[in-house]
Structure formats: structure tokens, C-alpha cells
Amino acid sequence: MIAEPAHPMTARPLSLDEDSLYTCMRCGFCLPACPTYRIRQVESAAPRGRIGLMKAVYEGKLDILQIADHLDLCLGCRACEVACPAGVPYGHLLEQGRALVAAARPLPPLVRFAYNRILGTPGGIRLANWALWLYQVSGLRGLVRRLHLLERLATPGLASMEQAVPPVPSPLRRARRPKIYRPLSGRRRLRVAFFTGCISDIVFPETNDNAMKVLAAAGCEVVVVPGQGCCGAVHSHAGEHETALRQAKRNIAAFEKVTYDYIVTATGGCGAALKEYGRMLAGDPEWSERARRFSAACRDFSELLDSLGTDTLPRRPLHGTVTYQDSCHLRNGQKVTAQSRKLLQAIPGIRYVELPESDRCCGAAGTYAIFQTEMSDRILDEKIEKLKATGADTLVVANAPCQLEMIEGIQRAGLANRIRVRHIADVLAEALAPNAGQPETDRSREVNMRTK
Amino acid sequence: MKTEVLRELRSIVGTQWCLDSPADLIPYSYDATPAYQHVPDVVVLPASTEEVAAIMKVAYSHRIPVVPRGAGSCLSAGAVPLQGGIVLAMNRMDRIKEIDQENMTATFEAGVVTARLHQAVEAVGLFYPPDPGSMATSTMGGNIAECAGGLRGLKYGVTKDYIIGVEAVLPDGRILRAGGKNAKDVAGYDLVKLLVGSEGTLAVITEATAKLLPLPEAKRTAMALFRDLKSAARSVSRIIANRIIPVTLEFMDNATIRVVEEYARIGLPVEAGALLLMQQDGPEAICDRDIDRMAAICREEGAFDVRRAHNAEEESALMEARRTALSALARKRPTVVLEDVTVPRSHLAEMVEMINATAAKYGVLICTFGHAGDGNLHPTCLTDERDREEMERVERAFDEIYDYALRLGGTLTGEHGVGAAKAPYLEWRMGETGMDLMKRIKEAFDPYNLLNPGKLFGHQTRRRVVVRS
Numbered sequence: 068m069i070a071e072p073a074h075p076m077t078a079r080p081l082s083l084d085e086d087s088l089y090t091c092m093r094c095g096f097c098l099p100a101c102p103t104y105r106i107r108q109v110e111s112a113a114p115r116g117r118i119g120l121m122k123a124v125y126e127g128k129l130d131i132l133q134i135a136d137h138l139d140l141c142l143g144c145r146a147c148e149v150a151c152p153a154g155v156p157y158g159h160l161l162e163q164g165r166a167l168v169a170a171a172r173p174l175p176p177l178v179r180f181a182y183n184r185i186l187g188t189p190g191g192i193r194l195a196n197w198a199l200w201l202y203q204v205s206g207l208r209g210l211v212r213r214l215h216l217l218e219r220l221a222t223p224g225l226a227s228m229e230q231a232v233p234p235v236p237s238p239l240r241r242a243r244r245p246k247i248y249r250p251l252s253g254r255r256r257l258r259v260a261f262f263t264g265c266i267s268d269i270v271f272p273e274t275n276d277n278a279m280k281v282l283a284a285a286g287c288e289v290v291v292v293p294g295q296g297c298c299g300a301v302h303s304h305a306g307e308h309e310t311a312l313r314q315a316k317r318n319i320a321a322f323e324k325v326t327y328d329y330i331v332t333a334t335g336g337c338g339a340a341l342k343e344y345g346r347m348l349a350g351d352p353e354w355s356e357r358a359r360r361f362s363a364a365c366r367d368f369s370e371l372l373d374s375l376g377t378d379t380l381p382r383r384p385l386h387g388t389v390t391y392q393d394s395c396h397l398r399n400g401q402k403v404t405a406q407s408r409k410l411l412q413a414i415p416g417i418r419y420v421e422l423p424e425s426d427r428c429c430g431a432a433g434t435y436a437i438f439q440t441e442m443s444d445r446i447l448d449e450k451i452e453k454l455k456a457t458g459a460d461t462l463v464v465a466n467a468p469c470q471l472e473m474i475e476g477i478q479r480a481g482l483a484n485r486i487r488v489r490h491i492a493d494v495l496a497e498a499l500a501p502n503a504g505q506p507e508t509d510r511s512r513e514v515n516m517r518t519k
Numbered sequence: 520m521k522t523e524v525l526r527e528l529r530s531i532v533g534t535q536w537c538l539d540s541p542a543d544l545i546p547y548s549y550d551a552t553p554a555y556q557h558v559p560d561v562v563v564l565p566a567s568t569e570e571v572a573a574i575m576k577v578a579y580s581h582r583i584p585v586v587p588r589g590a591g592s593c594l595s596a597g598a599v600p601l602q603g604g605i606v607l608a609m610n611r612m613d614r615i616k617e618i619d620q621e622n623m624t625a626t627f628e629a630g631v632v633t634a635r636l637h638q639a640v641e642a643v644g645l646f647y648p649p650d651p652g653s654m655a656t657s658t659m660g661g662n663i664a665e666c667a668g669g670l671r672g673l674k675y676g677v678t679k680d681y682i683i684g685v686e687a688v689l690p691d692g693r694i695l696r697a698g699g700k701n702a703k704d705v706a707g708y709d710l711v712k713l714l715v716g717s718e719g720t721l722a723v724i725t726e727a728t729a730k731l732l733p734l735p736e737a738k739r740t741a742m743a744l745f746r747d748l749k750s751a752a753r754s755v756s757r758i759i760a761n762r763i764i765p766v767t768l769e770f771m772d773n774a775t776i777r778v779v780e781e782y783a784r785i786g787l788p789v790e791a792g793a794l795l796l797m798q799q800d801g802p803e804a805i806c807d808r809d810i811d812r813m814a815a816i817c818r819e820e821g822a823f824d825v826r827r828a829h830n831a832e833e834e835s836a837l838m839e840a841r842r843t844a845l846s847a848l849a850r851k852r853p854t855v856v857l858e859d860v861t862v863p864r865s866h867l868a869e870m871v872e873m874i875n876a877t878a879a880k881y882g883v884l885i886c887t888f889g890h891a892g893d894g895n896l897h898p899t900c901l902t903d904e905r906d907r908e909e910m911e912r913v914e915r916a917f918d919e920i921y922d923y924a925l926r927l928g929g930t931l932t933g934e935h936g937v938g939a940a941k942a943p944y945l946e947w948r949m950g951e952t953g954m955d956l957m958k959r960i961k962e963a964f965d966p967y968n969l970l971n972p973g974k975l976f977g978h979q980t981r982r983r984v985v986v987r988s
Contacts, residue, residue, distance in 0.1 A: 086853065089853040089854070089903075089904070089905065090850075090853055092551060092553070092849055092854070092855050093549055093550065093551045093591070094551045094592055094653065094656070095551060095590045095591050095592040095653070095656045095657075096592075096653070096655060096656050098590060098656045099632065099634075099655055099656050108564065108610055108611055109538065109543065109546075109562075109564065109608075110543075110546030110547055110591070110608075111538075111542060111543050111545075111546050113546070115546065115591075116545075116546030117546075119545055119546045119548070119549065120542055120545055120546065123542075123545045128541075128545070129541060129542060129545065133540075133541060133542045134542050136542075137542055150655075152845045152846040152849045153846070153849035153850060153855075154846070154849070154850045
């Protein structure tokens with residue numbers, strides 16, 4: 068029954084890690100954890116099946132292109148890794164599999180351009196910021212929406228995501244951001260180098276501002292490191308391994324120019340990618356040690372804040388019922404789960420409720436919502452139903468793509484005036500006592516950062 | 520597979536639920552048993568008993584093998600389609616049809632995940648005790664087909680003690696309904712019990728009724744550490760002899776303790792020869808009394824450390840060792856051969872010592888843990904299926920272990936089933952007469968040997984090794 072591989076033996080892909088494939092004992096414990104399996108109900112839409120398929124490719128029984136669609140359907144949420152008794156590094160296998168797909172069937176030129184030229188360089192990211200702002204403030208957005216151009220020319224997923232994007236501030240505002248946030252209490256406890264992320268900083272720049280304010284209020288000195296770019300997660304997930312490595316090296320080099328105790332990001336997906344640099348560059352003599360040091364210093368915003376003690380923040384009470392949706396790569400990749408909840412529960416005045424299945428993906432999964440719209444929407448609709456049942460008026464998230472996805476879902480369900488979607492940093496910033504965490508405005512300070 | 524057959528199958532379940540591309544079939548070519556793989560010709564996912572019946576009629580008229588499959592978590596290759604044909608994946612049939620609080624029964628379709636049934640009945644204060652290790656993913660249909668056991672077997676029994684009604688489709692497509700909600704029912708042969716544990720070789724179970732118990736009100740946990748195996752085994756015997764039937768009485772040998780501690784770092788003394796985990800459930804006063812008495816017995820028998828949980832947190836900490844056992848073992852080597860020889864509990868220490876000696880003799884790593892209370896052991900061999908030579912040694916070691924267990928009055932498999940993995944050994948256990956009768960039962964149900972062929976009945980019986988005892 069099995070087709071002969073298109074290129075026997077010679078094409079045996081060396082980039083699928085044999086030991087990882089054989090670590091899977093096929094117990095099926097991953098099945099109940101997998102969002103796509105729950106909807107599709109067939110093995111090829113489950114982690115065990117995808118590993119079996121990658122193993123078949125490795126053994127030359129299938130060609131990589133025969134399994135490309137099955138790998139594409141995976142969210143990459145890595146909930147299966149948490150459920151796996153054998154510790155299969157599924158996320159790595161998936162990236163390896165997708166790299167093989169990308170080599171055999173290159174991405175569409177426009178997508179590659181977006182990944183490599185736009186998100187792949189700091190200049191490209193700035194350009195994207197201007198483009199998005201101009202698109203919104205000019206009449207273009209109205210025109211595109213009226214003519215349904217995105218649905219027609221791109222994907223329905225991109226179109227509905229576009230609807231969810233809030234008005235972005237002028238890029239000039241982002242450029243005017245303070246370069247350094249001084250600790251509120253005067254005594255500096257830690258020096259934090261902040262990683263802003265690309266898309267998240269374009270779409271939700273205030274969230275990053277708020278994260279830095281909150282860290283400053285907790286006694287951190289926070290610096291925005293110049294020269295940083297995209298974390299490379301989007302490239303890794305798409306199988307664009309080389310581009311991902313370029314991002315890693317750029318960021319490592321940029322952060323080496325400042326001193327810091329920790330590198331912090333408020334974007335769960337980026338944080339998981341930053342923490343991978345050590346592994347990605349382990350075989351590179353020039354970079355391995357530098358990457359290892361970089362990754363070892365990385366912390367998620369909630370992770371670091373919680374380690375400083377929740378009593379360090381000056382607080383004022385907030386109101387309402389709050390619930391929390393995990394970011395998959397924060398939870399499954401970085402294993403940060405309790406910290407965010409503790410921080411929220413410590414805010415006086417709010418009622419915190421757990422969102423059932425908050426450990427399941429919301430369907431955003433990076434660019435998944437754009438390219439796998441149908442599956443993404445089904446997962447999102449399930450999520451919205453659970454959210455509605457909590458009675459919460461605020462849904463807290465810890466990752467920009469989740470935030471966009473949940474805004475989209477809430478808009479579609481007609482709940483936009485009942486439920487707000489907010490990043491945890493925005494909520495914590497609101498709960499700061501007035502005048503807490505004001506940024507240092509003296510921009511000449513940035514010179515002092517260059518201690519190395 | 521003939522296109523005519525595919526057309527018929529598609530017309531029954533719809534194109535979406537009839538899979539035949541290589542990439543869709545390969546994930547159904549194995550279950551959780553190492554080293555067994557065969558690709559089916561087609562995978563069909565029915566949504567109702569009627570669809571199953573229609574599929575069976577097609578298979579019957581074209582003489583196509585059919586392998587029923589739940590979650591594919593089987594440890595005896597029971598769900599591997601060794602002769603190709605149709606894999607009948609039952610996971611879409613996952614409705615809990617009724618929880619009858621008056622009669623204390625639950626009726627459900629075969630594809631219901633075991634843990635979901637647990638949650639549903641416990642939500643109304645009822646209790647379905649069988650709790651196989653795979654319950655988070657396994658289906659009730661699979662549990663019934665294999666007669667799954669679990670940690671609570673000593674006190675509450677296993678799947679066959681709870682299934683009192685089934686609906687099943689025979690190989691020719693007829694629908695059989697046997698049993699029901701009656702607590703007592705001697706009308707005719709007990710076809711319900713015959714189908715429980717029949718490993719998908721007699722009929723396709725599509726629906727079942729289980730009797731339920733009231734949910735116990737409390738649970739208490741303690742752990743005892745012993746310097747040597749014998750004192751742990753003596754404690755087990757004395758606990759039972761003192762008329763205490765704990766809900767769980769779990770055991771770990773030194774090799775398992777070492778691997779668990781190496782992985783989980785939970786403060787287990789690696790020099791301990793054995794560990795017992797004891798749990799009692801029921802009314803609070805009885806739980807406390809039994810746990811106290813079990814702890815005292817363990818101390819008398821030489822336990823050097825007895826830890827008792829006083830709250831849920833401490834209980835969770837004590838259970839951590841057992842909970843992480845599979846993860847710890849699974850990470851040690853790529854391949855995990857998880858066996859389940861069972862002996863009368865009075866022979867526990869003897870059996871474990873024999874397993875350890877055999878592992879040393881063949882130079883393989885076997886960690887043994889399991890359900891000490893019911894003598895159901897899990898000698899778990901950590902190996903690498905890519906290493907042919909080592910796999911042969913593993914096989915020879917287990918040949919001797921099976922033989923020894925049988926000599927002690929034990930059995931080849933307590934809860935994982937015979938499947939293909941133990942088929943060559945089954946005659947050791949059943950004898951000629953037993954095998955002959957089993958074959959004739961099989962013929963009565965399935966004259967063309969279409970249902971799960973190659974399971975239970977091996978091509979030939981393995982030559983029995985002679986172990987000096």
C-alpha cells in the first residue's frame with residue numbers, strides 16, 4: 068500500500084532526529100491533550116500519528132510531501148509534550164519535519180518575503196509598522212474591507228485577524244519610547260534587558276510599555292536593547308531554519324552590548340523561542356556558549372515578577388471578574404503556569420475564576436490562524452464557549468497572538484462589549500498605585516548602558 | 520482493497536470517515552506494543568452500531584479481516600492489523616447514553632474514554648473502580664475487550680466485575696444484545712462475561728452497561744520503605760492475612776526506585792530494597808484504622824521508614840513516586856517492554872527475585888513495580904528495539920519469566936491481554952484442552968477468522984524453556 072519514496076535512501080533526511088522518533092512509545096497519552104485530534108478524531112491529526120508519519124519518512128516509507136498537510140494541521144502548541152510520559156521533544160521534531168517540507172516545497176514567494184525580508188530584519192519590522200499604520204489611517208483599510216480584498220487575495224484567516232488588530236499608534240511614538248525605566252523605589256534590585264518582540268510591539272506597543280513600568284515598580288531597572296529583531300519563532304515553526312538562526316545571532320549580539328541580570332519578554336511565544344537559542348546553536352563553536360548564556364538569562368515577564376514576590380508591587384484595587392488563558396508556549400514550552408495566576412489573584416478587588424481548559428490552545432498558534440483558518444476557527448469557537456460560561460468580563464492573556472485571536476473570537480461572537488481581552492502586563496499596570504513606574508525620560512542615559 | 524469495497528464502506532460512513540491514503544493508514548499500523556507494525560488497507564470510523572453492522576456485513580461478504588481499535592494503547596499488540604484489512608476505529612462512538620442513579624448503572628458507547636466515564640459518574644457521587652494506567656486515553660470498548668485492571672483491582676476487581684450488559688456486532692453483521700441492568704441474571708450462558716476479555720476476536724463491542732458503586736467518602740495514603748524485598752512481601756501477606764483489603768497496595772523494587780529517584784528527585788532512598796504504597800478508601804474512621812494497622816504491620820516487618828499523608832498535598836507527594844514511575848522508566852531507554860505476569864500474592868518475593876536474577880543472567884535492565892496486593896507485577900524491560908541482539912536476550916529472559924510464573928501457579932498476563940505478543944505462549948497457560956475449546960468458541964462466533972486474526976491463537980506455540988527451580 069505504501070508508495071515508494073520519491074528519492075530512496077539518498078534522500079534520507081538527516082535532519083529528523085532518530086533518537087527522538089524512537090523515544091515515542093506510542094502509548095497515546097498525547098491524544099486527549101491534542102486540540103486537532105479532538106476535532107478531527109483521526110490519528111494522523113494527533114501527535115502520535117504525526118510522529119509515526121515522520122518516522123515513516125525517516126525510514127523511507129513515505130515522502131515528506133505525503134505528510135506535509137498533516138504537519139501543517141498541527142498547531143505546534145506542544146500540549147502533547149506535557150502529557151508525554153517518555154519526554155518526546157515533539158516541538159523539535161515538528162520543526163525538523165517542517166524544515167524538510169520547506170526544502171521540498173518552498174513557501175509561496177510572498178510568504179517567504181514576509182518572513183525573511185520583513186520580519187527577518189529590524190528595518191523590515193519598522194517598515195511593517197509604518198505600513199500598518201498608514202494602512203489604518205489612510206482610506207486603504209476601509210477600501211480593503213469593503214472589497215473583501217484580503218479574503219480574495221490572501222486568506223479568510225488573515226482577513227478576520229485584520230479586523231481584530233486595534234488601531235496601532237504612530238511608529239514615531241514607538242521610536243520616542245524611553246530607553247530606560249528606572250526602579251520606582253530608588254533601590255535597584257535587578258537590571259533587566261527587555262525584549263520587545265516584533266508583531267507584538269507593532270500591534271500592542273503599550274503592553275510592552277506597561278510591562279516595563281510594572282517591572283520598574285517592582286524595583287527593576289529596565290533597558291530597551293537597541294538592535295534587537297524578531298525572536299525567530301515564526302521562522303522555526305515554518306521550517307525556515309537558517310533565517311531563525313540569523314535572528315538568534317542578531318539578538319544575542321545585540322544583548323551582549325548591555326549588562327543585565329535577566330532578559331525579559333512579555334510575549335510568551337517569543338520567550339519560548341529565546342530560551343531555545345542555547346539548543347539551536349549548541350553545535351556552533353563561535354555561538355554555543357554565547358547562546359547558552361543568553362537563553363539561561365531569559366525569563367517571562369510573569370516568571371520574573373513572581374520571583375520578586377507579589378508583595379513588591381504598590382497596588383490599588385480593580386473591579387470585575389477576571390479569567391486567564393494560558394499562552395501555549397509559555398505553559399508547555401516555558402512551564403510558566405502558576406506565576407501568572409498568582410499575580411492576578413494578588414490584585415485586590417477582583418474576582419479571579421479559572422477558565423476551564425485554559426491549558427488548551429486558542430487557535431492562534433502564531434501564523435496558524437492565517438493559514439489553517441477553518442481548524443483555527445473551530446478551536447477558537449470552543450474556547451469562546453468556555454469563556455462565556457465563566458461569566459468573566461476580562462480575559463487575561465500573556466502572548467500577543469493569543470490576544471489578537473481572542474479579540475477576533477469575541478468580536479465574532481458579538482461579545483465585544485461584554486468581555487475585554489487584556490495582556491497581564493496591562494492589567495498589572497492598571498493595578499499599580501498612581502504615579503508608580505514612571506519612566507526615566509533622560510534619553511542620554513542609554514549611553515551608560517554600554518558597559519561592555 | 521477492491522474499489523468496490525471502498526465504495527461500499529464510503530457509502531456507509533461517508534468519505535470523510537473512510538481513510539485509505541498511505542499517510543492516513545500508517546498511524547493505524549501500530550499500538551503501544553513495541554516492534555509490532557502492519558499497515559491496514561483501510562480505516563473506517565463508524566458513528567453507530569448500525570454502521571458497524573453494515574461494515575461487518577461488507578467485510579463478511581468479501582472475507583476481509585477487521586481489527587477493532589479504541590485508543591490504540593494496547594500493550595499486547597491487540598490493535599495491530601497483522602493481516603491488513605479494515606481497522607475499525609471506534610473513537611467516534613463516544614456518547615455516555617445514561618447514568619441510571621436508581622439502578623446504579625452507566626450505559627455508554629464503546630469509544631468513551633475511561634477517564635471521562637470516571638468524571639461523569641463521580642460528578643453524581645457514583646464510582647466506576649477499574650483504573651488502568653492508560654485511563655486518560657483508553658476507551659471503555661478497549662478496556663472491555665482486554666478486561667483492563669488497574670491499581671484498585673485488589674479491593675474492587677477488574678473490568679469484568681463491572682460490565683453487566685453489552686451490545687456487540689457479530690462477524691456476519693448481526694447485532695447481539697446480552698445482559699442488561701439486572702444485578703442477577705442466569706438466563707443462558709453468560710455471553711457478557713465471554714465477550715469481556717475476548718480481545719476483539721469474537722464480536723465488535725459497540726455499547727455496554729456497567730454497574731456502579733457509591734463513591735467512597737474518604738481516602739488515606741501511606742508509604743513504607745524496606746531494606747529488602749522479602750520484608751515488603753511479608754508485609755503484603757500479613758496485611759491481607761489480617762483481613763485488611765486496601766484499595767491499593769503498590770510495590771516498587773530497588774531498580775525502579777533508583778530510576779524514579781534519578782528522574783524525579785523526590786527524596787526516595789536509593790538503597791531501599793522495596794517500597795510499598797498503601798491506600799484505603801471508605802468511611803474516614805475505617806480508612807484511618809486500616810492505614811494505622813498497615814503502617815504498624817510494615818514497621819513490625821522491618822520497614823525503616825513509614826510515611827503517612829495527613830492532607831491532600833502530602834498524599835499527592837507520596838503518590839508522586841508511583842505517578843512518575845512510567846515517565847521515569849520511559850526516559851531511561853528508547854524502548855519500554857511493559858509486561859504483566861501475575862502470581863498468587865504469596866509468591867510475590869520469589870517471583871521478583873527470579874525476575875532480577877534473570878535480568879542479570881541475560882544482561883538486560885528490568886525494573887519491577889506493580890500491584891502487590893493482587894500479585895500483578897509489571898516487570899518493565901528498558902531496552903532499544905533497534906538492537907536486535909539485545910532484543911533477543913530480552914525475549915529469552917521473558918521466556919523464562921513466563922515459565923516460572925506459570926510454575927508458581929501464576930499467569931502470563933494479568934491485565935494487558937494476550938494479543939499477538941503472548942499468543943505463542945498461551946498454550947502454556949491454557950493447555951491443549953483449553954486451547955481446543957477456545958478455538959471452537961472462536962469458530963462458533965467467527966467461522967472465517969475475520970475478527971482480529973493472529974491474536975490469541977499463535978501460528979505455533981513457543982517451545983517451553985526449562986528453568987531449574
